[in-house]
Amino acid sequence: MRILSGMRPTGRLHLGHKKGVLDNWLKLQDEHHCFFFAADWHALTTDYANPGIVQQTIWDMLIDWLAVGIDPEKCVIFIQSEVPQHAELHLLFSFITPLPWLERVPTYKDQIEQLREKDLGTYGFLGYPLLQSADILMYRADAVPVGEDQVPHVELTREVARRFNHLYRKPDQPLFPEPESLLMPASKLPGLDGRKMSKSYNNTIELGEEWKVTDKKVRTMPTDPARVRRDDPGTPEKCPVWDFHKLYSTEEERAEVHAGCTSAGIGCLDCKKVLLAHLEEELQPIRERRADIAAHPDDLRDVVRSGNERARIEAERTMEKVRRTLKMGYRV
Numbered sequence: 001m002r003i004l005s006g007m008r009p010t011g012r013l014h015l016g017h018k019k020g021v022l023d024n025w026l027k028l029q030d031e032h033h034c035f036f037f038a039a040d041w042h043a044l045t046t047d048y049a050n051p052g053i054v055q056q057t058i059w060d061m062l063i064d065w066l067a068v069g070i071d072p073e074k075c076v077i078f079i080q081s082e083v084p085q086h087a088e089l090h091l092l093f094s095f096i097t098p099l100p101w102l103e104r105v106p107t108y109k110d111q112i113e114q115l116r117e118k119d120l121g122t123y124g125f126l127g128y129p130l131l132q133s134a135d136i137l138m139y140r141a142d143a144v145p146v147g148e149d150q151v152p153h154v155e156l157t158r159e160v161a162r163r164f165n166h167l168y169r170k171p172d173q174p175l176f177p178e179p180e181s182l183l184m185p186a187s188k189l190p191g192l193d194g195r196k197m198s199k200s201y202n203n204t205i206e207l208g209e210e211w212k213v214t215d216k217k218v219r220t221m222p223t224d225p226a227r228v229r230r231d232d233p234g235t236p237e238k239c240p241v242w243d244f245h246k247l248y249s250t251e252e253e254r255a256e257v258h259a260g261c262t263s264a265g266i267g268c269l270d271c272k273k274v275l276l277a278h279l280e281e282e283l284q285p286i287r288e289r290r291a292d293i294a295a296h297p298d299d300l301r302d303v304v305r306s307g308n309e310r311a312r313i314e315a316e317r318t319m320e321k322v323r324r325t326l327k328m329g330y331r332v
Helices: 015-031 040-047 052-068 085-096 099-103 106-114 128-138 148-168 211-219 240-248 251-262 268-294 297-325
Strands: 002-007 033-038 075-079 143-146 180-183
Touching (some): 015 033, 052 075, 052 268, 052 297, 085 148, 085 297, 099 148, 128 148, 128 297, 211 268, 240 268, 268 297
Parallel strands (some): 002 033
16 A cells, blocks of 8 residues: 655654654554655744744754664655645645535644744644645555544545545546544553653653753653552552553563562562563664664655655656646646
8 A cells, every 4th residue: 555644844853753653653664665755844833933943843853853763775764844835735725625624623622722923824833734745645655554533634635535536536436535534553651651742741751862961851750649658569550660660671571560569568769670571672673773863864864855756756656647637737
């Protein structure tokens, strides 16, 4: 299958990104024809007043992609704005998309409510799901890996594809496929304080941070409030550290930690040391690869430059078909 997925540039990524998105990408790139892009135009839908943020954050994000194993030999890695055909297709789709289709996307009103401090009364914000549709249909993707909250966006894309094909193509000759939502398992990794792992909560473990920083963060993680003293028994299910153990520790280790916590046989630091060993095993290779990639910026730019070119070639193939369908492309 053809797979299309993107990520807004947010700077250095954390374990929540790895467990929620990148681990899924690693599996997909081995099985399908994948296009992964840095969605810098999408970042401007909410941060249009601070475009410099994108330039500062996009390279850190791309370095993390490569450091975890996203492989330019197995997939196409590119930057959205470096493929201007996305903007052209988005414009053409805007002519045929009824306004109510955009207004009913659930995340539209949700984000306006969550981001009250920003002026989001713009077409760019209202129309960003349509830009997503252009991103997906540009590469005639068969499926899009998404969480449940993004399924309505893929459904909008299916409707746009259906409408374009109905208006301009013969029934047996559709130009755009109707992509499926490829539901990805949600990350079960919480933040260090038990809430969702997010930079805004300052509760993350960055993929490339120094080990001494990670070590300190884990050692100072909040635990079961009932364990005030070392000899107080605890309840692992009330402790954020236990959620990490469920993902990282072996069944035997979890049994020992659970028994030790509930009987006060071990202290919280003993429990955390077991987790730290697993985090070090996962993060050390990523840190080393990240440092190597960051030390060779020209090689990184070559990877992205090549991916941009591969994406542009594929995008132009689609746009040539679109222009012919719309009786455009004038011989002047």
